[in-house]
Amino acid sequence: MLNTILPLLLFAALGLAVLGALKRFFMWRRGRPAKVEWLGGLLAMPRRYLVDLHHVVERDKYMSRTHVATAGGFVLAALLAIAVHGFGLHNRILGFALLAATLLMFGGALFVAKRRRNPPARLSKGPWMRLPKSLLMFSASFFIATLPVAGILPQGFGGWLLAAVLALGVAWGVGELFLGMSWGGPMKHAFAGALHLAWHRRSERFSRKDGGGGRSTGLKALDLDDPTAPLGVEKPSDFTWNQLLGFDACVQCGKCEAMCPAFAAGQPLNPKKLIQDMVIGLAGGNDARFAGSPYPxxxxxxxxGGPHQPIVALQGKALVDADTLWSCTTCRACVEECPMMIEHVDAIVDMRRHLTLEKGATPNKGAELLDNLIATDNPGGFAPGGRLNWAADLDLPLFSEKRQADVLFWVGDGAFDMRNQRTLRAFVKILKAAQVDFAVLGLEERDSGDVARRLGDEAVFQQLARRNIATLGQYRFQRIVSCDPHSFHVLRNEYGALGGHYRVLHHSTFIEELLRGGQLQLGRHPLSRERGGKVTYHDPCYLGRYNGEYQAPRQVLAAIGIEVREMQRSGFRSRCCGGGGGAPITDIPGKQRIPDMRMADIKETAAELVAVGCPQCTLMLEGVVEPRPQVKDIAELVAEALLEPAATPARQPARRELAQVQ
Structure with a gap:
């Protein structure tokens, strides 16, 4: 009886799954065209899944091993079940292989069930709660049905009643796992996720051969010269089709939700729900059945909403409210944590572009800032002629006079802020102490355009970027160094699309390079570990997650004798200060402030000082009400440890200290 029923069930489920896959594919194709490597992506997909994706999944050892057992067992069991029970290849070796695969899958499913008994708040529930039962039913039914094939039990054992029970179990299992991959349900992520990896919007994320994944963080440029191209995303069908595919791959694990600073602060953003809202918009419907945490x-x-309806309505309700989009600090914590490698920040900025460029709906002081950039080339609206007032007594070399230098020091808009002028002066002191051949653009420098781009004003960004590129093209230099990770990131990763290709370094990386070269003579800082100093370090998002620089700042601090007391959330899991993405400008209220949460992280270390490497981080953390630890830039700390040339003939202490941390 089973020999008749099982092939019918398997091939009926496979046929319906193929129909569902076609339906789903045409649903994704409602999006705009995108260039992908069709065959190359499919051929690369297994490696991207087994190496790049699991490089992220492996951070959670429990789920990594669970996923390997469950997913690996299911793939093997499904293929072998089709061969053995679908095509009737009743071979004992194949039978034992299928038994082993189902046992592996069953073991993994038990751990899935354990995880779902008391799931963390970040996990979506609803249909996901039935998945462990379906996995267990699939593996158990096929295990029992395969025992006669392996010769462990006689053919036809148990009679028609057992055959009927097993047939029901197989129907349940293949219905959830086969049909669910293409028609919808928890298993949808397996089908969509595999194709998402094959045709990912940022295929360069998989470019490194060492298995660690590449890094691609620069926003994609709009073609402002194409009158047919939409200015940002108004409705789901304005996304590229492979972005829609990426949204559909979401496994609703909530790791993005757990890391999002805006969600933690009680602002109306949950990156997991935002992605699910895009899926709802793609298919049409409302969010009443969403089984996870809502926007606060x-x-x-x-x-x-629907695929051809506006995502954001300035009046009335739509898929998403505007303040959800403006809550994002663009810190990329969500992207860094996502095991499906979904690009949340790209989607948010795409939708912001429509609101800013088409609707002129940048909230609070956003419109004023953009007007200032147009009128004065800086977001604060300061007179451009004051850009070098902070250095009136420093006799800075100008490119307009020198024409060439080894280093172009990109000052940034910290030049107009009295607090960050101290950082700039400290870094100039370091450059001069190391006898670096450098110069500045002076009054020729304009805002890098970072904040304009994050607020969605691609036109202002490209205008500023092209003018800066034209200015830079007049002079000869080897590299650009900046104390501002935001300017550093834009110059390094986003000017290239507009023709500006440069070697750009953050000042912490450059100082570390000077130390390795023995060009700086440093003593021990007053807060060195020998003197009982307690210092922690805050990783800026645009230096760490965006550009992968975590070690250089710590090596520099070690070179002046400072031992970093690491926060629980540091490195790639550092909590955002709340200053990125124009968040201080749009100023969406929540239950608490993000910098206050970060200062609480800092206080847990009992540090008396927090070292930073970003002017935005300095301003946000110093804006926390005292009492709190001091906030100082790495350049300030190094400048305080500089020795006069005659004070010591040797450079070995700093170099030796640096070697110890490498």
Whole structure:
């Protein structure tokens, strides 16, 4: 009886799954065209899944091993079940192989069930709660049905009643796992996720051969010369089709939610729900059945839309409220944590572009800032002629006079802020102490355009970028160094699309290079570990997650005798200060401030000082009400440890200290 029923069930489920896959593919294709390597992507997909994706999944050892057992066992069991029970290849070796695969899958499913008994708040529930039962039913049914094939039990054992029970179990299992991959349900992520890896919007994320994944963090440029191209994303169908595919791959694990600073602060953003809202918009419907955490302060069931309807309505309800988009600090914590490698920040900025460029709906002081950039080339609206007032007594070399230098020091808009002028002066002191051949653009420098681009004003960004590129093209230099990770990132990763290709370094990386070269003579800082100093270090998002620089700042601090007391959330899991993405400008209220949360992280280390490497981080953390630890830039700390040339003939202490941390 089973020999008749099982092939019918398997091939019926496979046929319906193929129909569902076609339906789903055409649903994704509602999006705009995108260039992908069709065959090359499919051929690369297994490696991207087994290496690059699991490089992220492996951070959670429990789920990594669970996923290997469950997913690996299912793939093997499904293929062998089709061969053995579908095509009737009743071979004992194949039978034992299928038994082993189902046992592996069953073991993994038990751990899935254990995880779901008391799931963390970040995990979506609803249909996901039935997945462990379906996995267990699939593996158990096929295990028992395969025992006669392996010769362990006689053919036809148990009679028609057992055969009927097993047939029901197989129907349940293949219905959830086969049909669910293409028609919808928890297993949808397996089908969409595999194709998402094959045709990912940022295929360069998989470019490194060492298995660690590449790094691609620069925003994609809009073609402002194409009158047919939409200015940002108004409706789901304005996304590229492979972006829509990426949204559909979401496994709803909530790791992005757990890391999002805006969600933790009670602002109306949950990156997991945002991605699910895009899926709802793709298929049509509302969010009433969403089984995870809602946006803080926004109940479920009040938002909905369709593929050709606006995502954001300035009046009334749509898929998403505007303040959800403006809550994002663009810190990329969500992207860094996502095991499916979904690009949340790209989607948010794409939708912001429509609101800014088409609707002129940048909130709070956003419109004023953009007007200032147009009128004065800086976001604060300061008179451009004051850009070098902070250095009136420093006799800075100018490119307009020198024409060439080894280093172009990109000052940034910290030049107009009295607090960050101290950082700039400290770094100039370091450059001069190391006898670096450098110069500045002076009054020729304009804002890098970072904040304009994050607020969605691609036109202002490209205008500023092209003018800066034209200015830089007049002079000869080897590299650009900046104390501002935001300017550093834009110059390094986003000017290239507009023709500006440069070697750009953050000042911490450059100082570390000077130390390795023995060009700086440093003593021990007053807060060195020998003197009982307690210092922690805050990783800026645009230096760490965006550009992968975590070690250089710590090596520099070690070279002046400072031992870093690491925060629980440091490195690639560092909590954002709240200053990126124009968040201080749009100023969406929440239950608490993000910098206050970060200062709480700092206080847990009992540090008396927090070292930073970003002017935005300095301003946000110093804006926390005292009492709190001091905040100083790495350049300030190094400048305080500089020795006069005659004070010591040897450079070995700093170099030896540096070697110890490498």
């Amino acid at each position: 302060g926004k109940p479920l069931g009040e938002h909905g």
